[in-house]
Structure formats: C-alpha cells, structure tokens
Amino acid sequence: MNRNSLWSLRLGFSNKQASTIENLGIKKFLEQSFRVPFDNNIPLFLADSPKTFAELKEMRQMAKDADGEAKKMLLKASNSTNVEMKSWWIDKMLNDEFPLKEKMVCFWHNHYVATYQKVKVNYWIFQHNQILREHAFGNFKELTKQIVQSNAVVRYLDNTDNKKGKINENLSRELLELFTIGIGNYTEDDIQNGAKGLAGLGIGEDKATYRKREEDNDPIIYFGKKGVFKIDEMVDIIFEQKNIPYFVTRKILKWFIYDEPNEKLVTYYGDYFRSVNFEIKPLLTKIFTEEFDKNTAGSKIKNPLEYSLQLISELNIDIKNNAFIANFAKQQNMDLFNQPNVKGWDGGKSWLTSQMYLQRNNLSYILTNGRILNQKLLKDPSKMDSPKMKEVPVHLDWTKGNNKQIIAQLSDRLLFQVDESSQKDFESILKYDFDENAKNADQAVLRLFSNMIKLPEFQLI
Template sequence: MKKSNLWSLRLGFSGEQADEIEKLGLEKFLKRSYESKFDKELPAFLQDDPKTIEEQKKRSEIIRNLDKEEKRKILIEENFTTTKLKEWWVAKMQTEEFPLREKMVCFWHNHFVITSQKVKTNYWIYQHNMILRENAFGNFKELTKKILKSNSMVKYLDNVDNKKGKFNENLSRELLELFTIGIGNYTEDDIKNGARALAGLSLGDEQAVYRQNFEDNSDKTYFGKTGNWKDDDLVDIIFEQKNIPYLITRKILKWFIYDSPSEELVTYYGNYFRKVNFEIAPLLTKIFTEEYLKDNSGEKIKDPLVYISQLISELHLKEIYDQTRIVAFLRQQGMDLYSQTNVKGWDGGNSWLTSQLYLQRNNTADFLCKGGKLAKKTPDMMSDETQKPKEVVKIEYDSSGNNKTIIAELSNRLLFSVNDSMQKDMENLLKYDFDPKGPNSNFAVVRLFNYITKLPEYQLI
C-alpha cells in the first residue's frame, strides 16, 4: 500500500488526505491538524434541551405528571436527539479537512467512556464530546481533570451516590484502573481514599461541583501523601507516579498503528511523554514521524469507522450518503458511539473481525458497489431504456492505462500486500482485452474493487 494512503487511513477515516500528506510532508500535515479550527456553536437540535440543574428539575416535574403515553413520546424524542448527536459527530468525521482531531476525539471517547443509556442527558453528552475536541491535542493531565469534574462522568460512574459515610468507589477506581495508571500500580486503600476525596462531587450547571453536606473534609492518604485532597489533587498526585505514561501510550499505539504494540515501544514513547510533561501533540508527532519511517503496514485491523468511511470515499458517495445509515452500520458492527458495553470501551483488534462482522462488511460492500441506497434520496437505480443500474458509484482510476496498470493502481491504493493468487484473480476480473475507455469500464472496475474489499488484506492497515 502506498505510504501516504496508509497514513491517511491511520490519521483519519479514509484515503482522502493522502495527497495532502504527500504535498505538505507528514510534520506539516500534523501541524495543520493540530491547528485546525472547529465549530463551537451548540447544534440546533440541542437548543431546547434542558441544560442547567434547574431546567432539569422543571422537566422532571413536568414528566412526572404526564400520563404513560405522553412519557413514551418524550422518551422517543430524547432517543431521537441522541441519534442526531451521533449523526452530527459522524458528519464532522466525514467532512473535516484535517480529520485527525475527530480521530482523537473518538480515541478519547473510547478512553474516557460514558454512555448515553446511563447519562441520559444529551446536553451533558455533548459537553463531554466538546471537552474531548477542545483538548484533543492538549495536556493529558489537564484533560483528565476536566473529565473528572464533568457532569457526564460523575453521572456515568455513579459519583452522584458518593457521599460522606456512604462512599461509592466507582469513579475513584476507574480513574486509576482505566483512565490513568492501570492495574497493579495502586492499592485498594488508594481507591478507598480517592472515593473519600471525591465524595460530594455531584452535578452542577456547567460542570460537577462539591456539595458541602456530602463532602469529606478529613485528611486522606493517597499514594503515600496525606492531606484533605479533592479532585484536582488526586490527578496531580497520580501524575507524579512512575508508571503514569505507559497506559495511555499503549492505547495510542493500538488506536493508530499496532493491535499489539511491543512493550519496548510503549516504554520508549511513554518515557518521552513524561519528558514533555504529558503534552499530547508532541507525543503524537514523535510517534507518527518515527513510525512513518518503518514498514509496519498490515499491523492493525480497520475499525468499522475506517471501513465504512473508506468505502464511501472510494465509491464517491459522500455527496449522497446518509449519516443515519452509517450510525446504524456502526451499531451493527459493535462500534455504536456513546454506547460501549462497559467502561473499558471497545476492545478493538480481532473483535472487529469476527466471522459475523466480516460477513456484514462483505454484504455492505456488495450493497454499496451495486448502487444500494445509502442515502434517503438517491436517483432511481434502474433505467427504463437499458434496465442496468445507473452509475451512481464510481471508482477513480487511470483510464489511459490497461488492465494490469489499473489493477496495480487499485492494489497500491487499497492493499498492503498482493500475492500471486490474488493477482491472478484480479486479472481474471479485468481481462487482458478490457477497454478502460469503454461504456462499461466503470462497472468492471467497481466489480474489481468489490472483490478487493472481500480480501482479508483489505481489512488491515
């Protein structure tokens, strides 16, 4: 696979940034990605949703007095808004000029997991998404502090139930186990005292706030340090620990390049992360520029987002695609946004390519390559005159070449390796007498593309 195509997939969701990577060079491409602007305006579909605690209470009181049917209608409206939120985010992933930010938002979303089923309030879910977007390339420690005091996380990990004399350890435990330092690097006492420090941290208007009647203001010992610690204090102490850099560098390597990164790489990049004081952008630059020089294609299974985004891009369907269908495909593939099965997030790797999911991918490729209606409004697929599908899907290829040059062009763009058997099969699909300028040439090349999407090698980047 051509290196710029490979890294366009890794640093975004399709091959559309390949030319930019070649034109700018990787470092300048990364710099542009870090500096990319993003929309901070509240989406229209959230304008009327309750935002403050007072608005939440008023809405709850109104709902409490409604009959069963009216309550059901409100629940349907809330679920509709949740779906719109997912579609809004997918649209950003598909349309940003430098989609690395959205790729990082998705990474952080799977690190600092919350789910819509548990949080319920769509405005808080949106706030969570925006915290990740604004801090995607910032400082890991500061991001952790902001997430720790977000309404969404306080609600998701039950810190609303964490009160002096009746402690709930969920948030304290996951702060250590999944968000920062990892299993084996803390004690049960650290978890208990962390829960005491977080007691009373509950829902607020724009972020979580301590409730005086429920907080614990006694001294706690946390990683050997004693004091009346609160949320920010816990994070500061955690980030002084020896093993703090490695959990997150391992996850970044897994998200972008290797399903099974070596411990040597994890330690190497982790040590650098500590050296740059947990700044994310310098870490990403070091990882990407150094790994770019290596031959490491085929080390990672495409996640469903990359798979469907690449299909849409290659078939030139972006102008007519429907985000609702993409959200549904992600749900079918086990990558439903804001709906992970547990706080650990999506496992990734082999879990993306079970026999059932592989079959679903193949069926989706067939559907789209045959002109299936990805969009709500698509031209009639049949012509009265020819009774053949209209060419609503097109593959980009050099029509001045021949069958072998076109096969080489697609292979170079889509596959990290091609063996003799695959080459022979592709040549059988595009026979030696293939006319690249003929009236049915696009159909033939789409058929070749569809064959390629079925290959195990196509599932890898």
C-alpha cells in the same frame, strides 16, 4: 499499500488525505492537523434539550406527570436527538479537511467512557464530547482533570451517590484503572481514600462541583501523601507515579497503528511522553513521524468507522443521512456514545468475528451496487432488488491505463499486500485486453474494486 494512503487511513477515516500527506510531508500534515480550530457552537439539534438545572427539572417533571404514551414520545425525542448527535459527529469525520482531530476525539471518547444510555442527558454527553475535542491535542493531565469533573462522567460512574459516610468507589477506581495508570499500579487503600476525596463531587450547571454537605474533608493518605485532597490535587499526585505515561501511550499505539504494540515501543514513547510533561501534541508528532518511516502496513484491523467511511469515500456516495453509518457501527459493536461497558470497545480482533466479516461484506455489496441505505438492506442484501429501493450515484475514481496499471493503483490505496494468487484473480477480472475507453470500462473497474474490498487484506491497515 501506498504509504501515504496507509497513513491517510490511520490519521483519518479514508484515502482523502493521501495526496495532502504526499505533498506536505507527514510533519507539516500533522502541524496543519493540530491547527484545526475548536468549534464551541451548540448544534441546532440540541435546541430543545435541557441545558440547565431548571430546564432539566422541568422536563423530568413533565415526564413524571405524563401518561404512558406521552412518556414514550419524550423518550423517542431524546433518543432521536442522540441519533442526530451521532450523525453530526460522523459528518465531521467524513468531511473535515484534517480529520485527525476527530480520530483523536474518538480515541478519548473510548478512553473516558460515559454513555448516553446511562447518563440520559444529551447536553451532558455533548459537553463531554466537546471537552475531548477542545483538549484532544492538549495536556493529558489537564484533560483528565476536566473530564473527571464533567457532569457526564460524574453521573455515569455514580459519583452522585458518593457522600461522606456513604462512599461509592466507582469513579475513584476507574480514575486509576482505566483513565490513568492501569491495574497493578495502585492499592485498594488508594481507591478507598480516593473515593473520600471525591465524596460530594456532584452535578453542577456547567461542570461537576463539590457539595459542602456531602464532601469529606478529613485527611487521607493517597499514594503515600497525607492531606485533604480534592480532584485536582488527586490528579496531580497520580501523575507523579512512575507508570503514568505507559498506560495511555500503549492505547494510542493500539488505536492508530498496532493491535499488539511492542512493549519496548510503549516504554520508549512513554518515557518521551513524561519528558514533555504529558503534552499530547509532541507525543503524537514523535510517534507518527517515526512510525511513518517503518513498514507497518497490515498491523491493525480497521474499526467499523474506518471500514465504512473509506468505502463511502472511495465510491463518492453522497450520504443524505449519516444515521445509517451510525447504525452499521452499532451493528458492529461500535455504538457511538454507548460503549458496552466502562472499558469501552476492545478493538483488535473483536472487530473481525465471522459475523462481523459477513456484515462488512453485506455493506460492501450494497454500496457498490448503489442502493439506498437502510437497516433492512444491511441485514439482508438479497432485498436490494426490491422495486421500492432507489438507487444512489456511485462513482469510483481511477486513472486510465492498462489492466496491470489499474490493478496496481487500486491495490496501492486499498490492500496492505497482494499475493500472487490474488493478482491472478484481479487479472481475470480486468484482462490484458481491457479497453480503458470502452462504455463499460467504469463497471469493469468497479467489479475489480468490489472483489478487492471483500478480501481479508482490505480489513487491515
């Protein structure tokens, strides 16, 4: 695979940025990616969603007073808004000139999990997503402080039930186990005392706030320090711990490059992360520029978004409704805003079970045949010949040449490697006497493309 194509996929979701990486070089490409402005506008699909306590209280009262059918309609409307939010986010992934920010937002989204299924307030989920976007390339410590004080996280991890004399340890535990230092680097006393420091941190208008009647102001011992600590002070103490940089550095390497990162690399980049005071931008710059020069193709299984968005981009399909992509990702166990548990998506080999591989091939079959995309087709592509199914334009970009040149150009942007057997198969599809100017030339190259994307080698980057 061409190195620029490989890193276009790793730093985004398609091959779109390959020429930009080639022209700018990886360092300048990263600099421009980091400069993408933060958009703090509230999308129109949230217009009718409650955003204040008064609006939320009013809607909950409506739901309480409504009959069975009306309750169903309210729930349907809320679920529909959540689907629109998924589509809005996928549109950013598909169309942003420098999609690294959205790739990083998705990383943090799976690091600081808070699901719509439990939180049940779309605006809080949107706020959570926006915090991740605003601080995507900022400071890890500051991001942790901001996200733990989001209404979504406080609600998701049950800190609304954490009160003096009635302690709930969920947020305190996950702050350590999943957000910062990982298992084995804290004690049960740290969790219990941390929960006391978080007692009373509940839902607020714009972010979580402490409630005086419910907070615990007794001194605690937290990682060996004694005092009355609240969330900001607690995070400061956590970030003084020896193992703080390695947990998230390992996850970043896994998200972008290696399904099984080498521990020496984790330590190397983790030590650097500490030296730059947990600033994310210089860490990413160091990782991407240094790993760019290595031969690392094939070290990571594409997640469902990387797989599907690459296909849509390659085929130049104009998706009218991104909900289809969200549904495919959900079918592949990558449901945006609804991870299976607080640990998030496992990634790696979990993306490529035999069932998921079959689903991916179904998707590729539907897309390359240019059919309207819906769930019925996704589950059973044999129905795609139904007269009710409308076609969508499909156009594969390729540069004219002989059969081996065309095979090489597609391989360079699609496959991390091509063995002798595969090469022979490709040449049997696009024969030595292939006429690049023939009327059916596009269809012949599309058949070659269709064959390539069904290979295991297409699943890896």
